[in-house]
Amino acid sequence: MVNINASPENEPGDKITALILDDTADQRTGWKMENISYVHDHELKKSLLGFKTLVLGFFDGKSFIPLDFTVHTEKKLEDKRAKKQFKKKADPKSPGGKRRKEASATKIQAAVQLVKRAVKNGFITSYVLCDAWFTCEELMAGIRGIKDGAMHIIAGVKNGNQKYGYEGSLFNAKEIIAMLKAKGASHRNRGWGVYYYEAVAAYKSIGTVKMFMCRYPGQKKWRVFITTNTKLGFTEMMKIYGFRWTIEVFFREAKQYLGLGKCQSQDFDAQIASITITFILYTLLAYLKRMEDYETLGELFRLTQQDICEKNLAERLWELFEELLATIIKAISTNGSMDVSMLMQSEEYAYAKELFKSSFLFEQMLSINKAS
DSSP: OOTTSSSHHHHHHTTTHHHHHHHEEEEOOTTTTTOOOEEEEEETEEEEEEEEEEEEEEESOEEEEEEEEEEEOOOOOOOOHTTTTTOOOOOOTTTHHHHHHHTTTHHHHHHHHHHHHHHTTTTOEEEEEETTTTSSSSHHHHHHHOOOOOEEEEEEESSOOOOOETTTTTEOOOHHHHHHHHTOOOETTTTTTTEEEEEEEEEEGGEEEEEEEOOOOOOOHHHHHHHHTTOOOOOHHHHHHHGGGGHHHHHHHHHHHOOOOOOOOOOOHHHHHHHHHHHHHHHHHHHHHHHHSSSSSHHHHHHHHHHHHHHHHHHHHHHHHHHHEEEHHHHHHHSSSOOOOHHSSSHHHHHHHHHIIIIIIIIIIIEEEEEH
């Protein structure tokens, strides 16, 4: 766990751990699916037909592991389509019933519950990380209320009208930046290549927080970050917040290689099962990646896939060899002793040659080429 009494510029140690929250829009094509709705994709900046999957992951400084998730609906379908959607009765106390109830809850409520479930199962970390889409009083209060504030928060904040208590009054981030700028209180971080301001302020019921406002080279907009650990310096805060990127990598790899968000079943239980299987597969691959020191999960997936294909090929080639050998032995046993020229002119040899060509050249080698 992080020492909050340490020097503000201490480098983050090996024992810094984090729970990471984020969501992703998973597009579907069938509007008759149970609980399907229109969800907003922040990257594409448009609405899609599908689900919004909220994920909680664990990062220990080396590996990201998806721990838990909830699947959410947002904007419901038009009445004509909604009436034709697949519906399934589920006992409210059953796992399926609880998952359906989660789908209609707000993502902030669900996020707090995900963190509570993780802590209940032993995942108490140094920090909880999230981006500006989640940062609000409800989320921060919920997380800080777990285990008497055992986990601190580092989060992005929207640079909007949100007010903070600073120097005896309420100001938004832009106003605080202007005040600090007038005082000449800017800092330069060469490692990150940014100018930044920092301020200790009060945030609603959360109490004292530390704000960092920075601007990257070539950008006019200021990025705002907030943490409940007021002992953190800018360098350490940015390094720890950088862990959040691992969940973005998870989304990309899980969708590209493991079929996350590809289930087309109408049954909501099947959607939950599909995501669960993806999480299990990703965890196993992440463990193997850690043990074997692969650079990327994609590289590991391709090598694993190729290895499976090669073993498949070896088994099928052996079957082919046995069949070819049996054909030749049959020809020899039928005709007695036979020289090579006679064997090559026999019907059995012609059959064996055709069998070899069709099975090996056109099927086996083609499958290896595709796999590689």
